Amino acid sequence: MRIIIYTGKGGVGKTSIAAATAVKLAQQGLRTLVMSTDAAHSLSDAFDQPLSDQPTQLHDCLWGVEVNSLRETERNWGAVQQWLSGMMKWAELEDISSEEIMIFPGMEEIFSLMQIKTHAQSRKYDVIIVDCAPTGETLRLLSYPNLMKWWLEKIFPYERRLIKVARPVRKLVMGGLELPSDEVLNSIERFVRELEEMNKILLDRNVTSVRIILNPEKMVIAESRRAFTYLNLFGFNTDAILVNRIIPEEAREGFLANWHHIHQRYDEEIKSCFEPLPIYRIPLMPSEVSGILQLEQLSQVAFGDTNMSNILFSGQTEQVRKENGQYILEISLPFVSKDEIELSQKGDELIVQIGSYKRKLVLPRTLLGREIERARINEHVLNLHFSESINPF
Numbered sequence: 052m053r054i055i056i057y058t059g060k061g062g063v064g065k066t067s068i069a070a071a072t073a074v075k076l077a078q079q080g081l082r083t084l085v086m087s088t089d090a091a092h093s094l095s096d097a098f099d100q101p102l103s104d105q106p107t108q109l110h111d112c113l114w115g116v117e118v119n120s121l122r123e124t125e126r127n128w129g130a131v132q133q134w135l136s137g138m139m140k141w142a143e144l145e146d147i148s149s150e151e152i153m154i155f156p157g158m159e160e161i162f163s164l165m166q167i168k169t170h171a172q173s174r175k176y177d178v179i180i181v182d183c184a185p186t187g188e189t190l191r192l193l194s195y196p197n198l199m200k201w202w203l204e205k206i207f208p209y210e211r212r213l214i215k216v217a218r219p220v221r222k223l224v225m226g227g228l229e230l231p232s233d234e235v236l237n238s239i240e241r242f243v244r245e246l247e248e249m250n251k252i253l254l255d256r257n258v259t260s261v262r263i264i265l266n267p268e269k270m271v272i273a274e275s276r277r278a279f280t281y282l283n284l285f286g287f288n289t290d291a292i293l294v295n296r297i298i299p300e301e302a303r304e305g306f307l308a309n310w311h312h313i314h315q316r317y318d319e320e321i322k323s324c325f326e327p328l329p330i331y332r333i334p335l336m337p338s339e340v341s342g343i344l345q346l347e348q349l350s351q352v353a354f355g356d357t358n359m360s361n362i363l364f365s366g367q368t369e370q371v372r373k374e375n376g377q378y379i380l381e382i383s384l385p386f387v388s389k390d391e392i393e394l395s396q397k398g399d400e401l402i403v404q405i406g407s408y409k410r411k412l413v414l415p416r417t418l419l420g421r422e423i424e425r426a427r428i429n430e431h432v433l434n435l436h437f438s439e440s441i442n443p444f
Contacts, residue, residue: 088184
């Protein structure tokens with residue numbers, strides 16, 4: 052079983068690349084499911100075939116599904132919503148806005164992503180390709196299960212006992228407000244357990260890979276760097292970078308000449324930000340990509356003979372840990388000695404230079420305002436020790 056998640060800024064071409072990957076793997080004889088968890092689905096447009104929230108066969112060994120986030124939310128959160136609705140009615144807050152706040156930010160995306168677990172555990176497919184919502188925030192939310200698990204095991208049992216004791220007197224002291232029923236509490240517990248199970252699948256480096264799609268443009272590269280940093284910190288295995296819609300050589304003159312020059316210039320920056328990850332460069336196609344045949348052409352241009360079901364890169368290029376109250380940033384730098392390294396820090400950006408090689412990293416919020424106190428190389432890993440105190444300036 053393999054799960055491949057495509058993420059990136061909105062409009063970079065995630066859906067087309069995800070669909071092209073699915074087509075290529077299905078041609079290899081792998082039972083492939085491509086699924087969209089984005090609320091604004093466009094997977095059916097990419098295949099030029101209608102899709103629903105149930106797997107639809109698109110070709111030999113190929114199925115597609117567009118997850119219905121509202122239906123998944125009702126299925127997983129219906130009992131909780133009903134109780135919240137009663138609480139809003141008791142508080143005389145019955146209006147459209149109260150209905151909206153019953154779903155917390157990011158919950159619909161999480162419920163959609165939980166469909167990955169459902170299809171993975173069905174064992175009907177060899178590969179699942181996920182066209183993710185256009186933001187790194189969805190994946191970032193997956194870092195919460197450990198905290199929710201701690202709450203479920205340490206705090207939740209006491210809350211359940213307190214609610215059970217309080218129920219007989221609730222109407223006397225609360226004017227008829229209903230406390231959460233066992234059904235509501237069971238629904239919350241089941242949701243946290245399923246979220247934990249899904250997180251284990253997505254963090255399994257032998258099963259799941261995340262691939263970042265970007266365009267060679269300043270703002271897109273900046274957002275992709277931030278997404279890459281947090282994917283590393285949360286333990287997800289990012290195994291490839293796909294640079295999409297590059298102006299091809301044959302268009303280097305005329306109206307697109309300046310764009311061609313810009314894309315060439317950003318190519319060096321992309322290498323400095325993401326190596327040693329494999330980088331796939333995909334040219335702007337001569338026409339709109341829609342339908343199986345054009346997706347086949349795109350997959351051939353983009354991937355050639357590469358088996359995209361493989362794990363293309365393994366290992367974290369950077370991670371943060373805490374030791375004796377001090378934060379340490381670990382950066383993988385094979386075959387480098389400490390004397391070769393030059394460091395410079397500006398705002399949330401850290402630049403590591405080794406000779407003519409330069410790598411740019413976006414520092415997580417945890418390290419902002421902290422100065423680098425010392426650096427050392429240990430088994431091809433650069434360890435940067437940051438100060439315990441934050442510089443207010």
